[in-house]
Amino acid sequence: MTQHVSDVMTASPVTVEPQTPVTTVARMMRDENIGAVLVAEGERLRGLVSDRDLVVRAMAEGGDPSRMTVAEACSEDLVTVKPGDDLTRAVKVMREHSVRRVPVVDDSQHAVGIVSIGDLAIERDPGSALGDISSTRPNQ
Template sequence: MAQHVRDIMTSNPVTVEPRTPVTAVARKMRDEDIGIVLVTEGDELRGLVSDRDLVIRTLAEGGDPEQRTVASVCSGDLFTVTPDDDLDRAVQLMREHSVRRVPVVDHGHAVGIVSLGDLAIERDPGSALGDISAAEPNQ
């Protein structure tokens, strides 16, 4: 059984710069089949944006999505773990802050993402969430 974040995290997260248009981020999510993108400035993690953020903070508010940048819709309150943190630390942060995904940072650089689904597959693969998380995505 995995003990550390590095054992289950998704490595090489997709990143964008703060000035990236939200439409470009949405296309990147579609093309990569992902629900979250990290917002970085240089090598420094500045925020994250989920598919839900795009809907709630862009589409629901109106305006031209071609003109909106990811900086205006991303979540800046970041709760991170390191690759060497115990999985219990990731679970604790997710519970405390009611989040489903946590960026993994090593020496200030984003190196991965650990998700609720990753934890379910590792800790309870026979559960409904573990089963769903392990299944091939539907297109």
């Protein structure tokens, strides 16, 4: 039976406006226990910012994080999948673009979810190290 992205994605992803301070996004990630937030202007998906992006693009640059916006730290060259795509497509997109998380968009390009490499590992290979780690409660 073919499984679809909608079967494993995180629905209703956390979304912020581009002018949101990176410190606010970091706190959201901590409080929501997530590793990525989508960046949107109104209904238009503009980017994705991960916890790694905050470190590499914001903190490592040495600027004042309280003045830096998420627009300065997010990845804007997005690839997406649709909820009805099969999981093989999601794996292919991640592999081809060397990304760990992919926004899930509907036909109008509105973000409806996010799928991660961990989500796919839990589903496809739960006994693997990544599947095992991804299914475990995170450290608090």
